[in-house]
Amino acid sequence: MKPTSTDKAPLRGPRLGVEIAGVRFKNPVLTASGTFGYGLEFAPYLDLNAIGGIVVKGLSMKPIAGNPPPRVYETASGMLNAIGWQNIGAAAFVAEKLPGLANYDTRVIVNIVGFELDEYLEVARFLNDCPGVHALELNISCPNVGKGGFHFNKDPRDTHKITAEVRRASPRLPLWVKLSPNVTDIREFARAAEEAGADALSVINTLVGMAIDVHSRRPRLRFRTGGLSGPAIKPVALRMVWEACQAVRIPVIGIGGIATAEDALEFLIAGARAVQVGTANFYEPAVSERIALGLGEYCRAHRIDDIHEIIGSLRDYE
Numbered sequence: 001m002k003p004t005s006t007d008k009a010p011l012r013g014p015r016l017g018v019e020i021a022g023v024r025f026k027n028p029v030l031t032a033s034g035t036f037g038y039g040l041e042f043a044p045y046l047d048l049n050a051i052g053g054i055v056v057k058g059l060s061m062k063p064i065a066g067n068p069p070p071r072v073y074e075t076a077s078g079m080l081n082a083i084g085w086q087n088i089g090a091a092a093f094v095a096e097k098l099p100g101l102a103n104y105d106t107r108v109i110v111n112i113v114g115f116e117l118d119e120y121l122e123v124a125r126f127l128n129d130c131p132g133v134h135a136l137e138l139n140i141s142c143p144n145v146g147k148g149g150f151h152f153n154k155d156p157r158d159t160h161k162i163t164a165e166v167r168r169a170s171p172r173l174p175l176w177v178k179l180s181p182n183v184t185d186i187r188e189f190a191r192a193a194e195e196a197g198a199d200a201l202s203v204i205n206t207l208v209g210m211a212i213d214v215h216s217r218r219p220r221l222r223f224r225t226g227g228l229s230g231p232a233i234k235p236v237a238l239r240m241v242w243e244a245c246q247a248v249r250i251p252v253i254g255i256g257g258i259a260t261a262e263d264a265l266e267f268l269i270a271g272a273r274a275v276q277v278g279t280a281n282f283y284e285p286a287v288s289e290r291i292a293l294g295l296g297e298y299c300r301a302h303r304i305d306d307i308h309e310i311i312g313s314l315r316d317y318e
């Protein structure tokens, strides 16, 4: 029997690759900062080559111990954390972790933190010259520190200023700005970051929350308040991602409560170019690989050749 043209067609899966500010990701599933260590810790549990990228824990120039415990508390469909900025410092990361990450075919995005503007600039300048770092994620949205961080996300003018300065300090690396949901209108902050030269936005960080032990009458966290994450925040995150996508032209990366391929698809349909998986890593370390596989299965089941057919494809009612 003569082969038909379909017989000869190579067996190719759907194309899941996306590009963000000139950087190609093999699929749009990344892991969120602070929930996946420096990436290598998770290598025993999943194939790091199977995910688009890893956003490492927020790095400062000098190591930081973080807040004293208790600093994590489980809530309904989520968790509160007040880890603070515990990290090994940028130089130790580059010397001890980055070489190991280079063995994997995945992208490495470094989340950066600082108590003062100068500290952000110092770490941005340092990382600019480090091969193996593919982008910076500027964390101005952490609610669990007394100074810095979230304080640049209270007024769009401050967001503009820090974005512009970090942009100048690190001209080689694409700059993603990670925004806080603890604002009245996220679109104002999204526009401010875009105007100041951000290449992409990461939306959202955690929502400020609180829990109290009624027996001791103490807050469950020593910091008193903490950042709420996990499935509980997904509808809020999805709404904010959709709003940010309407407000700017730069790519938006969706974050918040993603635990399944269907969750990720909601964010992509709302307009996100990629997604990050956070809290779900704590109870299912291989969840990001499963989500990436699930996106492929969804595309095959719906005869979608390219993930871009899904991105921003939200339909309205007639």
Ligand SMILES: Cc1cc2nc3c(=O)[nH]c(=O)nc-3n(C[C@H](O)[C@H](O)[C@H](O)COP(=O)(O)O)c2cc1C
Binding pocket: 032, 033, 034, 035, 057, 058, 081, 083, 111, 139, 142, 178, 204, 205, 206, 228, 229, 230, 231, 233, 255, 256, 257, 258, 276, 277, 278, 279, 280
């Ligand atoms: C324990 C913990 C630590 C975190 N550390 C950071 C961090 O260092 N930098 C940052 O930008 N976001 C940090 N985040 C926020 C997450 O990256 C993510 O934005 C948030 O948890 C929402 O996603 P999720 O619901 O999938 O967890 C942290 C979250 C958790 C739960």
